[in-house]
Amino acid sequence: MDFYGGHAVISIGHTHPHYVKKIEEQLEKIAFYSNSVKIRQQEELSQKLGELSGYNDYHLFLCNSGAEANENALKLSSFHTGRKKIIAFEKSFHGRTSLAVAATNDTSIQAAVNTTHDIIFLPLNDIGAFHEIPLHDVCAVIIEGIQGVAGIQTPTDEFLRSIRRKCDETGALLILDEVQSGYGRTGMFFAHQFANIRPDIITVAKGMGNGFPVAGVLIAPHIKAKHGMLGTTFGGGYLACAAAIAVLDVIKEERLIGNATNMGDYLMEEIKKMDGVKEVRGKGLMIGVEMHFNASALRNDLVFKHQIFTGSASNKNTVRLLPPLTITLAEADHFLKGFALALQPYLQSVSQ
Numbered sequence: 001m002d003f004y005g006g007h008a009v010i011s012i013g014h015t016h017p018h019y020v021k022k023i024e025e026q027l028e029k030i031a032f033y034s035n036s037v038k039i040r041q042q043e044e045l046s047q048k049l050g051e052l053s054g055y056n057d058y059h060l061f062l063c064n065s066g067a068e069a070n071e072n073a074l075k076l077s078s079f080h081t082g083r084k085k086i087i088a089f090e091k092s093f094h095g096r097t098s099l100a101v102a103a104t105n106d107t108s109i110q111a112a113v114n115t116t117h118d119i120i121f122l123p124l125n126d127i128g129a130f131h132e133i134p135l136h137d138v139c140a141v142i143i144e145g146i147q148g149v150a151g152i153q154t155p156t157d158e159f160l161r162s163i164r165r166k167c168d169e170t171g172a173l174l175i176l177d178e179v180q181s182g183y184g185r186t187g188m189f190f191a192h193q194f195a196n197i198r199p200d201i202i203t204v205a206k207g208m209g210n211g212f213p214v215a216g217v218l219i220a221p222h223i224k225a226k227h228g229m230l231g232t233t234f235g236g237g238y239l240a241c242a243a244a245i246a247v248l249d250v251i252k253e254e255r256l257i258g259n260a261t262n263m264g265d266y267l268m269e270e271i272k273k274m275d276g277v278k279e280v281r282g283k284g285l286m287i288g289v290e291m292h293f294n295a296s297a298l299r300n301d302l303v304f305k306h307q308i309f310t311g312s313a314s315n316k317n318t319v320r321l322l323p324p325l326t327i328t329l330a331e332a333d334h335f336l337k338g339f340a341l342a343l344q345p346y347l348q349s350v351s352q
């Protein structure tokens with residue numbers, strides 16, 4: 001049972017018939033052409049994404065991975081403002097390309113060439129620390145809708161709103177990295193929508209293609225695109241569009257965003273009742289379960305003894321749950337039963 005979703009990628013379930021059909025049909029016509037021709041499917045994708053997310057006035061730039069989306073978002077904000085300083089947050093993860101990894105708060109994955117960028121890391125949810133930094137020379141503040149690799153840490157609504165206000169006052173752009181927390185996973189299309197703010201740039205990937213490599217940068221209308229500013233060979237090819245359109249169709253038809261709320265609330269309530277659990281964090285189907293002990297062996301038991309695959313986090317006591325948004329009540333119960341059984345030996349060793 002997949003409670004990791006291939007790192008939050010599997011949004012509509014593996015081999016969904018509509019997804020398979022759309023990709024097969026496209027493959028029989030033409031699989032790829034570059035952006036030197038107009039690809040009608042890009043317009044359909046952009047229109048459907050705008051409608052479902054509530055961002056139909058934003059432009060869409062299509063690329064291939066989360067890191068690439070963030071790299072382009074940061075580059076665009078520097079083009080737009082003419083500035084080069086970036087604010088990011090402690091424990092952030094934005095990808096492994098040059099600027100994206102520089103804005104990732106993990107020196108172990110930064111090579112020397114990645115350390116030349118001008119990045120300031122601030123503590124998440126510390127409004128005081130944020131206000132101490134002047135933004136007049138900052139091109140972008142980049143923040144995850146919910147921090148994933150960090151073990152599901154959520155920025156408060158108040159924190160996001162105060163960043164939005166200060167960006168407005170100073171001309172810095174606000175980039176919301178919704179690569180992991182987007183596409184309905186949290187019970188809203190984007191996690192930041194709980195705070196009722198509108199970022200200047202939003203990045204998406206993972207759940208967008210349900211496994212087909214596709215990513216996007218949503219760009220507010222006030223940022224004027226200039227020809228040649230951003231570019232890509234593979235981004236927005238026919239097959240990628242077919243996969244991404246199929247995902248949006250299924251999310252809408254099967255009301256998967258509502259299902260993420262209902263199943264997520266249920267799972268979190270039930271897990272909170274279990275012994276050995278220190279804290280349950282998250283929204284919808286983006287859940288972090290922090291144990292009183294290192295959870296690595298527990299995760300191994302879950303997969304090898306109970307056939308349930310879960311995720312880890314940078315904090316090793318945390319189990320990350322990122323199941324497909326299609327899960328049913330019976331599947332949630334199956335998980336809960338397996339989790340409770342797998343926990344037993346650890347509770348005995350804790351109480352001895």
Ligand code: PLP
Pocket residue numbers: 007064065066067068070093094095096144148149177178179180181205206
């Ligand atoms: N941003 C966030 C929040 C992520 O969780 C990830 C991947 O885990 C990325 C960016 C990078 O995405 P990709 O691995 O597709 O480059």
